[in-house]
Amino acid sequence: MxxxxxxxxxxxxxxxxxxxxxxxxxxxxxxxxxxxxxxxxxxxxxxxxxxxxxxxxxxxxxxxxxxxxxxxxxxxxxxxxxxxxxxxxxxxxxxxxxxxxxxxxxxxxxxxxxxxxxxxxxxxxxxxxxxxxxxxxxxxxxxxxxxxxxxxxxxxxTQPAPAPPAANLRLAEPQLQMLRLALLLVHSLPNTTDHPFLRAVAQLPNLQPAALEPLIEHLGRVRAQEQLTLTMPELVQLYQGMQVCGMVFVSDVMSRIGLEDAFPVLSEEEATASEAAPVSNRQAVGEMVSGFTHWVQHTFPDAPEIQHARQEILALADTLG
Structure with missing residues (x-):
């Protein structure tokens, strides 16, 4: 009424x-x-x-x-x-x-x-x-x-207690874009393939597509130089995601999933054509991945979550031969 x-x-x-x-x-x-x-x-x-x-x-x-x-x-x-x-x-x-x-x-x-x-x-x-x-x-x-x-x-x-923050970062635009790229790349990796590396990635709990989606959305809301607060589970996902991304870029996996044309590298002739050849996209990705993973390991040297994540990544690297 x-x-x-x-x-x-x-x-x-x-x-x-x-x-x-x-x-x-x-x-x-x-x-x-x-x-x-x-x-x-x-x-x-x-x-x-x-x-x-x-x-x-x-x-x-x-x-x-x-x-x-x-x-x-x-x-x-x-x-x-x-x-x-x-x-x-x-x-x-x-x-x-x-x-x-x-x-x-x-x-x-x-x-x-x-x-x-x-x-x-x-x-x-x-x-x-x-x-x-x-x-x-x-x-x-x-x-x-x-x-x-x-x-x-x-x-x-009945809700689980929220995880406490583990890190607060302020990232430049290239760094933020690299983190987003890494997660989106891992999220899109095929999980049905005869490649041992891709099969192994699909078995990592932290890098399951459904597990990555909340963090992808989180990073999508953050702008450059804004405070990015990460929990330890999120930090582990980024740590592993960045390294998987790096492995994809330096292995034959890139060509397997069709990224070779999107991120070309210099031919030997192009690399020797000038005294100071420009840095390739692969090199740039490698440097950013290396910098982030070293920062995580240096900042959290005793965190069991990071140590376990590192062991999983080392085992993953073995599948590349």
């Missing part, structure tokens, strides 16, 4: 302008939450779906917002509630990283935006609780909020 609309008359005439960023951020956070299989109970409790959230995020004017509040205010309440719960946890990290990239703001500005949206969203939740009927079977929206918060806490308790 539509809620009584008399309270809507008391809203500021610019309420949409005030809430626009807040609704957008909360909507993205709620969509991120409900994209997780473990959030199915929250979807059932709130009656929200990613499709419903997408529709709510299409609200772009004061008139559309007032219409939503007059006809289906509970859906907007649920969006703000789930968005708020998500934004206050690490589950919102992908959303916040996307917003920071799209708006081209630094971490401090992102923190200010998030705090503003949480404050405004919290105040509007209270307003809605005063005027919007609760779901069937519940005495009030505030009681419904408690039920949703308890389910959210239960879901969080």
């Amino acid at each position: 539509p809620a009584s609309v008399s309270w809507l008359d008391a809203l500021p005439p610019d309420i949409y302008e005030q809430l626009a960023h807040c609704l957008s951020l909360h909507g993205m956070a709620a969509a991120e939450l409900l994209s997780r299989p473990e959030a199915q109970d929250l979807a059932a409790l709130t009656g929200l779906s990613t499709g419903k959230i997408q529709a709510l995020n299409q609200i772009q004017t004061q008139a559309e917002l007032l219409h939503q509040l007059a006809t289906e205010p509970l859906a907007l309440y649920q969006l703000l509630l789930l968005g708020r719960l998500t934004l206050e946890t690490s589950l919102a990290a992908p959303v916040l990283a996307y917003v920071q990239q799209q708006m081209r703001i630094d971490a401090a500005q992102l923190g200010t935006l998030k705090a503003y949206c949480l404050e405004l969203g919290g105040a509007f939740l209270v307003t809605l609780e005063e005027h919007v009927p609760a779901p069937a079977g519940l005495a009030s929206l505030s009681l419904h909020r408690l039920v949703v918060e308890e389910e959210f806490a239960r879901m969080l308790a």
Whole structure:
């Protein structure tokens, strides 16, 4: 049933302008939450779906917002509630990283935006609780909020603790592009082949395509000279990925997967045509791979994860003959 609309008359005439960023951020956070299989109970409790959230995020004017509040205010309440719960946890990290990239703001500005949206969203939740009927079977929206918060806490308790950061880097554009290239190359290597090296790469747990995809996305969001925070599992993936990339470039594997034309090397005649022949692409890749792997080994000499990863790479090198 539509809620009584008399309270809507008391809203500021610019309420949409005030809430626009807040609704957008909360909507993205709620969509991120409900994209997780473990959030199915929250979807059932709130009656929200990613499709419903997408529709709510299409609200772009004061008139559309007032219409939503007059006809289906509970859906907007649920969006703000789930968005708020998500934004206050690490589950919102992908959303916040996307917003920071799209708006081209630094971490401090992102923190200010998030705090503003949480404050405004919290105040509007209270307003809605005063005027919007609760779901069937519940005495009030505030009681419904408690039920949703308890389910959210239960879901969080089942999640593995996030890995602590292991390294903070600020990379130049060529370095960042090299890391991306290495991961994308490893991700695209064929896993059905008679080449022993490619078969061995396909057996490394850290370099499985599904395991690489989150890190590929992570690197895709980072710009040159921005802080890149890596966990130890991510560092191991980059360490191994860079070395696999280097091995591909210095072996016959390049021609096996069709990269020879994309990264040509100088012929013997070209190399001797001048006193100072330019560095080939293969050499450049080799130097960047060597520099990164030496940095990892020097920085984490006693880390068992790096030592184990190194042994796996040494065994991998043996397959090249």
